[in-house]
Amino acid sequence: MAELGIGIGWRPEIAEAVEALPGLDWVEVVAENICADHLPDSLTRLRERGVTVVPHGVSLGLGGADRPDPARLAALGEKAVALGAPLVTEHIAFVRAGGPLTASPLLEAGHLLPVPRTRDALDVLCENVRIAQDALPVPLALENIAALIAWPGEELTEGQFLAELVERTGVRLLIDVANLHTNRVNRGEDPAKALSELPVEAIAYVHVAGGVERDGVWHDTHAHPVPRPVLDVLADLASRVSPPGVLLERDDDFPPAEELEEELEVIRETVIREAIIRETVAREAVGASTEVPVGTAHRHGALSSAPAPRRAPLLIGAGARVSGGPMPSPVATTPAPAPAPDEGARQRVGLAQAALLSALVAGTPAPEGFDSRRLGVQSRALAAKRAGVVAKVAPELPEILGKGFRPAFLAYARTRPMTGGYRRDALDFAEHLLLADRPEDPAARRRLTEWWQDRSGSRPPGRAARLARAARHALVRR
Numbered sequence: 001m002a003e004l005g006i007g008i009g010w011r012p013e014i015a016e017a018v019e020a021l022p023g024l025d026w027v028e029v030v031a032e033n034i035c036a037d038h039l040p041d042s043l044t045r046l047r048e049r050g051v052t053v054v055p056h057g058v059s060l061g062l063g064g065a066d067r068p069d070p071a072r073l074a075a076l077g078e079k080a081v082a083l084g085a086p087l088v089t090e091h092i093a094f095v096r097a098g099g100p101l102t103a104s105p106l107l108e109a110g111h112l113l114p115v116p117r118t119r120d121a122l123d124v125l126c127e128n129v130r131i132a133q134d135a136l137p138v139p140l141a142l143e144n145i146a147a148l149i150a151w152p153g154e155e156l157t158e159g160q161f162l163a164e165l166v167e168r169t170g171v172r173l174l175i176d177v178a179n180l181h182t183n184r185v186n187r188g189e190d191p192a193k194a195l196s197e198l199p200v201e202a203i204a205y206v207h208v209a210g211g212v213e214r215d216g217v218w219h220d221t222h223a224h225p226v227p228r229p230v231l232d233v234l235a236d237l238a239s240r241v242s243p244p245g246v247l248l249e250r251d252d253d254f255p256p257a258e259e260l261e262e263e264l265e266v267i268r269e270t271v272i273r274e275a276i277i278r279e280t281v282a283r284e285a286v287g288a289s290t291e292v293p294v295g296t297a298h299r300h301g302a303l304s305s306a307p308a309p310r311r312a313p314l315l316i317g318a319g320a321r322v323s324g325g326p327m328p329s330p331v332a333t334t335p336a337p338a339p340a341p342d343e344g345a346r347q348r349v350g351l352a353q354a355a356l357l358s359a360l361v362a363g364t365p366a367p368e369g370f371d372s373r374r375l376g377v378q379s380r381a382l383a384a385k386r387a388g389v390v391a392k393v394a395p396e397l398p399e400i401l402g403k404g405f406r407p408a409f410l411a412y413a414r415t416r417p418m419t420g421g422y423r424r425d426a427l428d429f430a431e432h433l434l435l436a437d438r439p440e441d442p443a444a445r446r447r448l449t450e451w452w453q454d455r456s457g458s459r460p461p462g463r464a465a466r467l468a469r470a471a472r473h474a475l476v477r478r
Contacts, residue, residue, distance in 0.1 A: 002052075002086045002087075002244070003244045003245065004025060004026045004052060004054075004205055004244055004245025004247075005025030005026060005245060006025060006245070006246050006247070006248075006264055006267060006268050006271075007024065007025055007026035007027050007028060007052075007245065007246075007247045007248070008021065008024070008027055008028075008247060008248045008249075008250070008260065008264065009027065009028050009029075009030075009056075009247060009248065009249045009250060009251070010027040010028065010029045010042070010043065010046075010053070011030075011250070011251065011254070012033075012040065012042075013254050014250070014254050014257075014260070015040065015042035016042070017254075017256075017257035017260060018042070018046075018260075019042055019045060019046060020257060021257070021260070021261055021264070022261070024046075024051055025051065025052065025245075026051055026052035026053070026054065026245065026247075027043075027046060027051060027052075027053055027054070028053075028054045028055075028056045028089075028247050028249075029043060029053060029054070029055055029056065029083075030055075030056055030057075030058060031055035031056060031057040031058070031075075031076055031079050031088070032057065032058055032059050034055075034079060036075070036078040036079045036081070036082040037082070039082060039083070043083070047083070047084065052085070052086065053083040053084070053085060054083075054085050054086070054087060054088070054089060055076065055079045055080055055083060055085055055088050055089075056088075056089045056090075057072075057076050057088065057089065057090040057091075058090075058091065058095075058112065059072060059095060060072055060073070060076070060090050060091075060095075060132065061093065061094050061095040061096055062090055062091070062092065062093075062125060062128045062129055062132060062142070063091075063092050063093050063094040063115035063121065063124075063125050063128070064094035064095065064096060064097065064128075064350075064353065065094075065097070065101055065102075065124060065346045065347070065349040065350030065353060066096075066099065066101060066346075066350070067127070067128060067131055068128050068131050068132050068135070070135065073131075073132055073135040073136065074135070076088055076090075076136065077135065077136050077137050077138075080136065080137060080138045081137055085138055086138060086139075087138050087139045087140065087141055087172065087204060088136060088138055088139075088140055088141075089140070089141045089142070089143060089174045089204070090132070090140065090141075090142055090143070091112050091142065091143045091145050092115055092125065092142050092143065092144060092145060092162075092165070093112035093113055093114065093115060093145045094109070094113050094115060094353050094357075095108065095109050095110075095111070095112060095113065096108045096109060096357075097109075097350065097353040097354040097356075097357040097358075098350075098354045098357070098358075101346060101347060101350045102347065102350045102351050102354045104354050104358075105417075105419070106419060107354065107357045107358060107361055107362065107417045107418070107419065108361075108417065108418040108419060108420065108421075109357055109360070109361065109382060109418075110382060110385060110386050110389065110418050110422065110425075111381075111382050111385055112145045113145075113147075113353075113356070113357065113360075114145060114147040114149065114150075114151065116151035116153075116154060116349070116352065117151070117154040117155060117156040117157070117158065117160075117161045118151075118153070118154060118155050118156070118349075119155055119156075120341070120345040120348050120349050121349050122156070122161060122164060122165065123340075123341035123345050124341050124345060124346055124349050125165060126165060126168045126169050126341075127340045127341055129142070129165070129169045129171050130169055133169065133170075133171065139172060139204075140171055140172065141171065141172035141173060141174045141204035141205070142165070142171055142172070142173060142174060143173075143174035143175075143176055143179075143207065144158065144162065144173075144174075144175060144176055144179050144180070145176070145179055146176070146178070146179040146182035146183065146186075146211075146218075146220035147182070147183060147186060147187060148186055148217060148374055148377055148378040148381065149186075149370065149371065149374045149375060149378050150186075150187045150371075150374075151352075151369075151370075152368070152369025152370065153369065157189075157193070157194065157197060158183070158189060158194045158197075159193065159194040159195070159196065159197025159198050160197055162194075162197075162198055162199075163197055163198060163199050166199050166202045167199070171202075172202055172203070172204035173198070173199075173202045173203050173204060174203075174204055174205055174206070174207060175198070175203055175206050175207070175237065175243075176206070176207035176208075176209070177191070177206060177207065177208055177230055177233040177234045177237060178207060178208060178209040178210070178211060178220060178226070178230045178233075178249075179207070179220060180194055180195075180233050181211075181218070181229050181230045181233050182211065182218045182220045184229075185213060185216075185217070185218035186217060186218055186374075191233045191236065192236055195233075195236055195237055195240060200237075200240050200241040201241070203237075203241065203243055203244065204244060204245070205243060205244055205245030205246065205247060206234065206237065206243045206245065206246045206247065207246075207247055207249055208226055208230060208231075208234055208246060208247065208248050208249070208267055209222045209226065209230070209248070209249040209250070210222065210223070210224035210225045210226045210227060210230070210250075211224055211227070211230075212224050217374075217377055219381070221251075221252070222249050222250055222251035222252060223250070223251060223252035223253040224253070225255075225259070225263065226248070226263055226266070226267070231266065231267075231270055234246070234267065234270055234271070235270050235273070235274050238270065238271045238274035238275065238278075239274045239277065239278055242271075242275055243271065246267055246268075246271060248260070248263055248264055248267060252388075352367070355367045356370070357417075358417075359375055359379075360375060360378055360379045360382055361379070361382060361383075361413075361417035361418065362415060362416075362417045363414060363415040382413075383409075383410050383413040383414065384410070386409070386413050386418060386422070386425065387405075387406055387409045387410060387413070389422045390409065390422055390425055390426045390429065391405065393422045393423050393426060394423070394426035396451050397426060397429070397430065397448075397451075400439075400444055400447050400448050400451065401439060401444065401448075402444075404439065408429075408433065408438070408439075409429055412429050412432050412433075416428070416432065427452065427455060427456055430448055430451065430452045431452060431456075433448060434448060434449060434452060
């Protein structure tokens with residue numbers, strides 16, 4: 001696996017700042033936000049400078065009960081080829097549930113939800129991963145996710161689950177240390193224990209991100225500075241292995257470019273400091289000199305009693321590694337064979353995921369064994385994210401509705417799950433308001449009607465549409 005160095009998540013809002021970062025090695029782009037045949041100019045310029053670009057998918061749902069959608073896999077592969085990427089990444093999560101497998105309405109979460117750490121779920125995930133690996137033109141790495149909720153009756157720890165996944169599929173891992181911290185706060189899971197159980201040689205790269213704690217719940221916002229506890233988890237990981245790459249994620253509330261550069265510098269220093277310590281310990285173990293070679297700390301900008309001089313390169317790759325040894329070997333290309341799950345396992349996983357997602361987005365009762373308070377927190381978080389994304393993909397809606405947009409959308413989302421993408425969600429929300437003769441201001445209602453007609457190509461919904469939609473929502477709530 002290629003050494004990447006230290007990079008940052010590319011987002012359109014900070015594209016100019018990212019291009020100006022000195023010594024940048026690589027960036028990661030959300031795959032669903034780009035088109036293979038029309039890449040953003042900023043990414044093209046970065047590639048021309050030799051900056052590696054890795055597509056990061058969020059919609060495959062490899063942890064779901066259904067087999068991966070061939071069209072989604074093909075699209076992800078096309079983007080990897082267009083970007084000349086050395087690998088693609090996705091998540092160990094499910095993002096939709098229901099449908100023919102469970103004879104229930106198909107529901108979209110609009111977010112990454114945790115997979116139960118059970119044998120059934122692991123069997124399903126492993127087969128889905130093998131299908132994805134066969135379809136993709138480059139290697140695949142999978143990310144551990146943050147979770148507000150825990151499944152009852154889990155059979156494996158996170159580290160055990162990931163270790164067996166790697167053993168059975170040969171997939172690489174994208175370890176998000178911020179997500180390990182999130183799960184410590186929200187689920188009482190020890191990041192050190194998870195890291196000790198992981199096959200660290202399978203790590204492709206590492207994510208670092210910020211969040212915030214509210215009422216005892218950690219929210220992985222990607223909109224706050226990276227806190228010390230997350231850096232501590234990064235240091236723990238770096239004390240065990242030299243990660244081929246580390247990436248800073250920031251998705252919202254973007255700070256000035258100087259602050260992004262400072263965060264990257266702190267991340268780089270954290271990794272290099274641990275590498276120097278690891279090298280020193282290794283020397284002691286073989287009875288060699290315990291002194292760090294002269295100039296090492298200065299050369300790599302490691303932390304010291306005096307501030308290190310600022311340097312442009314941020315990489316921790318081949319030119320800046322201090323571990324003294326080879327990088328971790330690739331995962332075996334011939335993983336242990338395992339039988340494919342029977343359809344009964346897929347159906348059991350599908351029914352459990354559909355029940356959970358229905359409780360989160362359609363207002364049905366909480367499945368047995370779940371913490372209803374935490375489900376409420378997760379449900380509100382999903383609705384808030386939907387509101388935020390809809391406001392971005394359809395900025396005319398908050399403009400037309402003003403301050404009334406957010407409360408109206410949250411009330412709408414409480415019992416009306418997303419059954420398509422966010423653009424479909426925006427149209428459904430507008431239709432819902434028009435069916436209820438809202439907004440009350442005639443001028444705003446006229447503008448909303450024109451917006452809806454322009455995008456749906458239909459006349460405003462009449463009584464027949466009202467009755468059909470009401471029947472559909474009643475079916476979803478059963």
